[in-house]
Amino acid sequence: MDPTESDRPQVPLKAKERAPKERVPLIELQVREYISTFLWLSLLFGLTAGVEVPLDTSPKAAAVSLSKAPWVFGSIQYLLQRWPAWLSGWVLPLLSMAVLLTLPWWSEKLGGRLTWIIFLILSLVWVGLTFLYMLMG
Amino acid sequence: MGKQGNNSFMGHIRPRQIMTGALRLRATFCLGGFSFLAFLVLTITGVLLLFFYQPGVEAFVSLSELNSVLPYGGVIRSLHFWAAQMMVISVFLHMVRVVWSKAYRPLRELNWITGVVLFVLTVILDYSGYLLRGGQESGAAATIGQALFTSLPGGQALATIFFGQPSSFNGSTLNMYAWHVFILPGVLGFLQMFHFWRIRRDGGVRPL
Amino acid sequence: MVLLKGVDLLTTEQTLYSRRQVLSLGRKTLLVLGLGCLYPVSRYLRAKENQLAKARVASHEMPLNLHWQRIGQTRFWLRQGDEGVEGMWATCTHLGCEVSYDPEQVQWLCPCHGSRFNQEGQPLEGPAVSPLARAEVREKEGFYLASQKM
Structure with a gap:
């Protein structure tokens, strides 16, 4: 758990400036930003050079027998194959989104640890479904 | 990621000094910054793709020409694709990190909500970009989306607004094109600026 | 007190030196990357310049x-x-x-x-x-x- 963010009191700017010892010039952060920018860019160029992005099947070609959804919607596809469309296409995604949006409220109500557990279960389920769909033939 | 000069615009956006804690990698893992970087790359490559991509019936033909015939067209398309996938992943991980370090809690809940909206927009943009390929698979993906909207009461109108009139390709890419290249990225860009401004105002771990 | 502050500033400046170098290297690399992209981008945009009607x-x-x-x-x-x-x-x-x-x-x-x-x-x-x-x-x-x- 990272305490720096949660435990730091929300002090107005003037009060912060009275404690100069905790502060370093922005350049320290910028150097790190540049380094991580280049790491990220090299990962991007690596993927671009290494993995070919396919085209779909031409609409004029013979009809494809199996059509895979893009992976971002894999989880919903997985649910759609099992449950009625209104449930897996609307209720579950919107419900999850509503839980996400009200997360600050839940943390007030239930405390941080329980909220973290709720969030973790929610995201693990969606990520898990995505992987399930991608790994299915 | 911006240039820092004492008199420059960027120099005024960010503070001159920062908290020591902000330097620690595990404070943010740079995930928000990576998402913004991806957005920049996507904007640049996306504008370049606009020059040759044709929505509508020509979508697949123009994309396959762009991909295989035009010099560097395949590279630009590939960069656009991979940056998009990396953006979805980094936005998601950024969200996990924010919950982990409890940065969503009140006083900063407005920025959390903005962030959730940004996440949803990013996912929808990724999906709509896939639809623009105009092939059989993306046509099927569009049909599913259309059917989901049509299942709502009054959803036929919404389906037409988002997906356009169905054609022989299971759905024209023209409407999706308007959403994907202008409306959604516009909203996303605007909300991002708001998001960044709130980080500075609310006092996040890293001052923007 | 003033002297102490001056010394403090000096040491900060010294530690900043290598940081500055890294930063300017980063900027130069970005610039070179950007310039390097100009040729591919112009080739891409000019792809159809010789096309006849x-x-x-x-x-x-x-x-x-x-x-x-x-x-x-x-x-x-x-x-x-x-x-x-x-x-x-x-x-x-x-x-x-x-x-x-x-x-x-x-x-x-x-x-x-x-x-x-x-x-x-x-x-x-x-x-x-x-x-x-x-x-x-x-x-x-x-x-x-x-x-x-x-």
């Missing part, structure tokens, strides 16, 4: 005679010449406006600056001084295939 029309849709006739929505005009089909690329040699053939005056007229050309495309009245360009026309499988000459 082409048009196709079914010959039964366009019975030819001695007067020039336009292939719909193109700048190609066709007529029956002495040695087969002739084509004209109806672009004014002054500044590129689209000229049109007036069968009553038997002249090509430019709407932009009033240039006139005779039936064969030779300039009659300024500002254009060179003749109109001919287009290549082939007859193939019941179609006229017109293409711009280099």
